[in-house]
Amino acid sequence: MTELSHSSRAKSSRPSEPFDPSHPLIVFDGVCVLCSGFVRMVVRLDRQSRFRFATAQSPFGEALFRQHGLRTDSYETNLVLVDGAAFTRLDSFVAVMAELGWPWRAAKVLLLLPRPLRNWLYNRIAKNRYALFGRKDSCDIPPPELRERFLG
Template sequence: MTGNSAYSYRSDPAVPAFADDHPIIVFDGECIFCSGWVNFVLRHDRQGRFRFITAQSPLGEALYRHYGLDSRNYETNLLIEDGLAHQKFDGTLRMAARLGFPYNLAGVLKIIPPPLRDPLYDLVAKNRYRIAGRRDACFVPQPEHRSRFIA
């Protein structure tokens, strides 16, 4: 992964400026599985900490490219927290931890060795459309959540 220093995207001219004062989840807006995760986070993020960006947006694509990821095949969500990008299993566990009890209990999954965690995540990610399907159009947030989405 490139750009692994805090806030490295701020000095990348290809990444448009954006508000990064909250943790941000960049997700595949066409994936029903990924959109379901975002809806789950929206329901359980009682303090409204997270902001969201679809990977298909110009900013989402720029962030994927910045971190050396394929900007057309979104096989991981990105969590950008304190200017650092976390992806795959680690990113998901960090998101769950921010949701508080009981979701932070997912942290026990860190006992799974890293060489096994990411391949497990990759298996689900590569099959996500088969598992849950794909939207014809990108995710559109409910009106009460629109302020939490960054264009």
């Protein structure tokens, strides 16, 4: 999987909310139906409740996007942080699946595709996600039993 370089961190945009790096974190487009559906799937499959979540539209999520050199005007990728490493695009999906264990870890086979092809495939879906899957007017509010897992 591809890790983002941490040399592009913007020192002035540190996330204001502390989070425990021992928990994988998914920063996602909260108004994207596809992205929110992915998070609901992860919540369902994450039997150990390890994952934490933040919408990219939240101040916390936006600060993380900036910190990792990502655009904050279109949120065309998820940002996944696992054990101090940052992943985007299709690599973020693979990182999440790998953390969920077997059989989901089999998604690592996608890493056999050359990175330019992986990025191209991901970008085609990301650029058309609202047209294909829809867009919400606002981010969902997590149910009370999940609120502690949602940051920002």
